[in-house]
Amino acid sequence: MRTAGGGLREHHKARRRSRILDATRELLRECPETVLSTERIAARAEVSPATVYNLIGPREKIWEALADGFMDELECRLADLSTGDPREVVRSTVRLFVGDPVVSRRMVRGWEESGLVLDRSPLGRLRRAMADARAQGVLRADVDTEALAAVVSAACVGALHQWVAALVDDDRFLARALFALDVALAAAAADPYREQLSAPLRTRNTL
Template identity: 80%
Template sequence: MTAEGGLREQHKARRRMRILEATRELLRDGPDSVISAERIAERAQVAPATVYNLIGPREKIWQALAAGFMDELERRLAVLGADDPREVVRSTVRLFVSDPVVSRRMVREWEDSGLVLDRSPLTQLRQAMAGARTQGFLRADIDTDALAAVVGTSCVGALHQWVAALIDDDRFLARALFALDVALAAAAADPHRDRLLAPLRTRGAP
């Protein structure tokens, strides 16, 4: 890529970030408001055509927000340790609750649109579970993809309860970590069983 082409891509990336942040600002201003390309363009101070060119039609906005969510999660895990299943779950929950208005609307729109995410925290959880097996914390015969899927299902259930305001931030985190700890304890290799059971012994079900 030429220097000119690289500069052009940087400008596009900055405009795209501005568009997504404008979308988040509009959601915070009016959680149930209609989000249109025209309103986003006005807030981002770009032409409506720029929104279409860099993001796409309205339904693509939620996909772009999902991609931005995963970008931030991956950045956090790169710093905190993507090889720790508990950190994957904890960081994911904390990212959702850090911007609750946007997160709740984003999740509802994902459901309504039937969006299938290209990337999801389940990928990081699978990798962390596989790493725990490789390190000997989990039994060698454990299917860590299946184990991660079970944990992911429980975490999604807790997420939907949180989106519906049936549980608060702390309970959301507690339920997600409880699901993980139950799975890890059930799959623990003998030398690490007491350590992986410890979190369950020190607290009851959330």
């Protein structure tokens, strides 16, 4: 059984960890190409370098911690949605990335450099949304929604990396991610929904 003192200690640890991550984001926004050091992060967060190490880990772990915060926010946004529409999963994910572009771009590059494998990603939500669409008869019963979501996810990751490299702007990033999804949905549509799910492809501007 958790004691009141233990609960309070955990609360204080969570607050310090939040301050550390906020300080990291501030430093990245002020100087996007800065080399993050434990000392700089600690000074900005007004904690000791040892606290940063104890609550976050080595410097390379900062990207994992930022990714966890990103997924926490995304899951909150998706939980607030009144629908499990796969398009809303993709749209909400893209909007979260472009809402804080400097931090998002460094975070993605940090993932690549560190070889980090994320325990949580939007793919899980997309899989569930696809499975729900199949259960509701929107997608054909024979569709492998796991494979379908994986294909869409790979295309969205490609669009993300183009955005990170500044090869496409925010609007084009969203358009390409939704295009990949719409192609998949149209291909997997059950007969009663084929016209509806194919419509976005006929009206879409050239990417």
